[in-house]
Amino acid sequence: MSDRSKSPVWILLHAALVIAVTCSLFSGLRIATLSKPAIASIEELLPQGEVHSVHFLSAILLSLVALAYLCSRVLRRFRARQQYGHKPLNYHRVVTWGGISLLAISLASGWLLFAGISKLPLTRTLHFCAALGLTAYIFLHAGVYLVQFGQNALRYILKPATTRRAQLILSCSFLIIFLLGGWLLLSRFTYYQLPVSTIPADAIIDIDGHANEPQWADAEVLQISTDGGANFYQGRTDIRLKALQNGEEIYFHISWQDPTESLAHLPLIKTDQGWEIQQQGFEKFDESRYYEDKFALLLSSHCDFAGAGTAHLGRSPLPDKPANWHGKGYHYSQSGQLHDLWHWKAVRTNKMYLADDNFIGAPDIVRAGIRRYTAGYQQDGKESGAYVMNWKWYSPNNITPKRLPSDTKVLAPFQNLDQKGKLDWTISWFDYQPYSAESDQVAPGTLMPSVLYTSNRFEGDRADVRAKGVWRDGYWTLELVRKLNTASPLDIPIEDGTCLWVSAFDHAQVAHTRHTRAIQLNLSNAL
């Protein structure tokens, strides 16, 4: 170990670096558990809750330290050339340079991901590999120093040789000011802007999934990259958004790439032992194979990171509430603020010409007898109308259907899950009859849809968002409309500055794509 004393500024920056790298690594690995199940195997070592803000704050600190290091390096190099010349290479110098390179890759890829302007899967892989490299670096650098020198190493990085108190206070103040300034800049001025075009009140926009009306042609497009979802090619899809408003209602036209139209939603299959649900993860509420395509919009008057601060990662982010089954986390609001969630479902709500009007509020109470606790994610109330699943009680093994077709020939079109073409995967309650073992003449191997419509559509608060999606040539296009202000206590009024997040689901129950920066609605030119 060098016997050169370290200045108070060096010690401050080194301590900041240690804190920033540790926070970045742990929060980043927690975020990685969403799309990398292997990392979830060490989930108990990782922090839980709203880790995105921690990750971004530590990224700012890391960037500031890197910037300070770069400046000092340039200065020192200039002096060193004058005084000492080049230093000889040794183990620690090689490792340190390796660490610096990994930090540089980590920061560059991280900010590219934040900006959403790169090829996301490649950049995310690079970011992840740099994080793993940094973990190794910590052991090779700090670990080897500690093994070599023990407590002396700690003394060396914590105790300044000289006490230049004024210099330390000044540096510390600068670091805090830049950190807070950076955070303010990042959290308040980095939103995507979605201009909402104003159209006349008597202009008719047909909610049919097609942007045929001339008003759509004049609307500005916002395209954002989202990733981290299941099944999409490399887990990513680009989403294009347009918005219109007429002073009373707001319209959205959204399209996203999805190579397959997935409508076979948890189909039932008759086996020699009886009926079963085709599933791969549904028992843990994380189905990612036999599920419909979906799309979600989260709207909030707050624009904080992690979906207005509602995304809380981990198996038990709420210590006094039940753990979630899939280990990914919960959506809930800690501030008591309500956030709107529109959940369009390609089978369950599309035929109703609706998106499910839901909300994210404070964590719900624990309800005995119900296996799935959803924290703050809940549905608005409805007066009537529903879809129900065609089983009396869910089981990962055998189930008993609620209803069967009177003529089994109606099941013929559903026998090939890979077939292309339009097929209605909902069944009407009244076209089927109550199940009885005696009347069950369905041959083993037969597939049957499982979404039973008991009426045409929801009525009441839950039906506030009209929507229709159409899949064609590898793209879903979706139109939605809602009143700007429904006056419902479970909806938020949409106004200038309202923030929005979007997520696409490719035949996945919860594994949706995501983006970091909020989309801010710009209604400043509204009527």
Next chain:
Amino acid sequence: MITRLFFIFFLPACLIGAAVIHTPQAPKPSQYHLSKVTAKGEVIHAWGGPWSCVCDSRSGLLWEVKSDSEDIHDGRWTYSRLLQNQGVANNGDCYFEAERCDTEDLIRHTNQEQLCGSKHWRLPTASELHTLVTTEVKPGSPSIETGYFPKTQRGDYWTSDGNLPLKGVYSYLKFGGAAVNFINGQTITIPYRNAAFTRLVTNRSSTCHIAPQ
């Protein structure tokens, strides 16, 4: 040196290894005063199913659970109130009777099938039915624990309390029966002829109550 090696490399490696090996426990239901009972009278797991009755250990009452099976326990069927010749017969809507339905039809059929092992099903009193009312419900849900009592409607449920004076527009009918409203949990008096929902109860069952059969 060996101690340092242990703390710096071996201990973290062990921690990571332990975390990888350890499987997180699946969530488990906590103890609760309600329990699910199958049609044959067997108590099942709190997250199990299907079930036909619910035992409330606080009151000792066994309750009928509604379904959407279009059998006699379908939650959408309505009944006029008829009890020991007091009330109006056959003024509700169901599929299981040739005529329309009243509360005695449901009681008779339920006792015949010995639902959950009991043949002493009856209408609950208003105070008994009120023990099921809860206010902390999800938006738009009936004021009852739907995890145990699915297919409950946001509407009036008959009780055995009858011969009560009617007021207002119904006063010319003179007497009616008490019903508990599962929108807000209030007990109201409605005419016997009204088509209301019905949930039966028994305090004489081997699974929920110690009283002799």
